[in-house]
Amino acid sequence: MTDINNSTAAPTLLSKIVKSIGMLKESPIAIFGLSLILFWVILAILAPILPLYDPNTPLEPFKFPLDGSAKNDGLYWLGTDHKGRDILSRVIFGAQQVLVWATMATAVAYIVGMFMGVVAGYLGGWWDETISFISNVLLSFPVIVLYIIIITYLGATGFNIVLAVTFASAPGIMRIVRGLVLDLRTRDYIFAAQTRGESALYIMIVELLPNARGPLIVDACLRLGYTTITIAMLGYLGLGLPPPDPDWGKMIAETQPLGSFAGHMAVVPAIAISSLVLGFNLLADGLREISMRD
């Protein structure tokens, strides 16, 4: 366990990543979740070089999966939709969209939420009361109403989705961070930093936040799942990314009325959404399980 050679060398970033993936091995659930996520991530990255039809070009409408009767000798693996676009291609390019914007939105929400939380928790007093009040006001809005207000006022763009998710998620993140910081700030090493005259900003960023990372990583994973659902939901409501780029939520919304005779058009993107969200949730569960065991 305490291999001398191992523990004396300064750990590199690479060895750290290898080590944390090694830890995942202890939870089959986490491995399964991570595989689901990686499946979509790899497809999204490889999308431009895969031999796919253009996702926005109408080809032949209403083809069913594995229908080999394409004019150009190709094969529609997952069929085509009502406008004749290749569903496989649209799902994969849609993954690109959803992964990029979900990650971005969650990251921004985290930066804002963590900053609010650490300030409220560490400085306390007036700061805490103000930040907590703002959070409570935001949390008292029904989330969907909040989204609709923001997007209808500001327009449906990726940036505005990030903004909407930040407004909806940051208060929750702030509460978690605040709670963790309230506990951590009583530790002797914080006291030691104070007695050597460190600034509040240094203490918050260097001394406090790194120690709150455990629960936050688990929460971030769950939140990525929520954000995926949110983006899909916004797309479904017509508030998602601007057309014609493929969007999983919009794909369901457009083809849903045709479900009775061409169900695959809505089912395929629905499965895509569920599998990605399931991946995030299972990974979060596994990570929590691993962190509890220590």
Next chain:
Amino acid sequence: MEQTPILECRNLCISYDTRGGEIPAVIDFNLKVMPGQGVGIVGESGCGKSTVALAIMQYLGSNGYIKSGEIFYHGRDMRTMSEEELRALRGSKIAMIYQEPMASLNPSMKIGDQLAEVPLFHEDVSRTEALKRSQDLLEAVKLPDPARIMDSYPHQISGGQQQRVVIAMALLSKPDLLLLDEPTTALDVTVERGIVELVKEISAEFGTSMIYISHNLGLILDTCDRVTVMYSGEAVEDGTVEEVFDEMQHPYTTGLFASIPLPGADKNERPLVPIPGQLPLPHQRPQGCFFGPRCAFFRDGPCNGEKVSMRQVEGEEGHTVRCARFEDIDWAEGDHEAVTVKSVKSGKVVLEVKDMKKYYEIADSSIMSLIKRTPPKTVKANENINFNAREAETVAIVGESGCGKSTFAKVLMGLEEATEGSVVLNGEDLAYLPVQQRKARTVGHLQMVFQNPFDTLNPSHSVGSQIARVIRKFDVEKDPEKVRGKVNDLLDLVKLPRDFAHRRPRQLSGGQKQRIGIARAFAGNPAVVVADEPVSALDVSVQAAVTGLLTEIQNDLKSTLLFISHDLSVVRYLSDRVVVMYLGHIVEQGTTDEVFSPPYHPYTEALLSAVPIADTSVEQKQIILKGDIPSAVNPPPGCPFQTRCPRKIGSICETDEPPIKDMGNGHMIGCHLDADVFAAMEPVIVIHNEDEKAS
């Protein structure tokens, strides 16, 4: 006539299943508890003493199990009992008292109802009868106003009272075996003394047998008839208290006694000798004798070959020792490095605290108080603190929880501003200068060593980077290469290998972390180092080494050490001068000899009598204080100590703040007692037959 023992453990082996495989926690453990007997189990953390207690309760948790051996209760093997039988036994015939009283009580139930549950569950009694019995027992454990306590919730009473309630609860079903797992560790010394006396009285009165688990040898001496010393999962020595305390045979037992400061310990004649190294982890236990690598009498062959078994000491039936060569040991040969405290001449006054006061205001933000306009309450955390500390001097600040020593440290370090008075360090008044406004050099000149080794280092950063940060922050060095050199120097200073700089705090043991804490405090060549109970959370065998290191560095650098502690034995050993605090007031101060010999302040006298001493030749006067330390929010009028003082002389104590009397040479006592009472005081600690001990 052979009696059946209440409880007997035979060749007990207990293991835990973990991710790393099976970990043997207790190996080949034997124990016999006769009716009415008190048996102590003593050892350091991780030695398996609590595991034994849990095994006796058959409560090992999901991953622990008894691998082999038997536990007999009244001659019946407990392992053959059904879950039903065990449940009837637990809490009724065998009762356990844990370390944290608050954790043993249900916070949402009134104490009376919780107590009544015990007889209601185990016996067929009516509710009125159960409540009546509960109240009687609360009286038996000497709680004031039992009727009121019956009607309180656990958080409404103090820690000492909670522990008494837990003891009452354990006694309710008239158990014949009481398991006490560090019952007083969470309590203050003067409160602890009361609980220990209670436990002794109860075992005498009810004829209850006891298993008393503690790391404190002094408490075991006070309460038990027999004692088992454990080390790394094994019993290493077993015998009557007299045999083990006076004629110990195992090198570990000897080492333990040599590393705790006893009143007979003398800096020159019997210096403290730390045990080198640290406890082995369960999966890294050495071949043969587990204590081998740390033992000064280690011999290649007998000590690292076969498993060592318990053997009887010749002529002493029942005194057994797990050492391959205890008969052959020449005790003179051990060449451990002793902790010597060089007497350094103290120089000029470095720190001068004058009439320092620190009051806090607690604003009541409830709506009622807004309507009634109640003025905010004032907490007088520090009241008229006056003392000086000289260069290279060790000044001990002694007091129990709530005495104001932490507040004083905060004002000194600049985290709080004083309300009145001055704190002058090297000519600069720091009382109203928060730490951010102090110069880097000043901050570096006044540093602190913290109490809890597990909290003192930030777990997210490497040890080296944490020391380097301090060096840069105090303007000692800026150049990265020189900073690295200085980090290495500091690691050398605290006698740790240089490659520890790359390690994370979790890869270090408690003692090593505390050494890093010391290195950090000494990075800026401090004039004054405040050490807040620096060793109280460490294992006994490493305490001496860390204390020794701290004083050695302090002597070399001629820094002043403010040593905050409640442990009077260590204070007596280390310090040049002592300041005794109670509820924000300094009640007594003087040189160590003056404070530890009469005349005493009544509180000092009680403190001295409360310290458990692991020496059979020491006789302590018994002074048991009533009740608990009052809250600083609502301190008693007049003398702060008057509510508990055994020497209270009358109404003057309740109305007038006592004058500070000079007993000569700057030995100050704040008390109303007359000079002739002070003159007639006798020493609290008397050491008998000194010549016999000298061997």
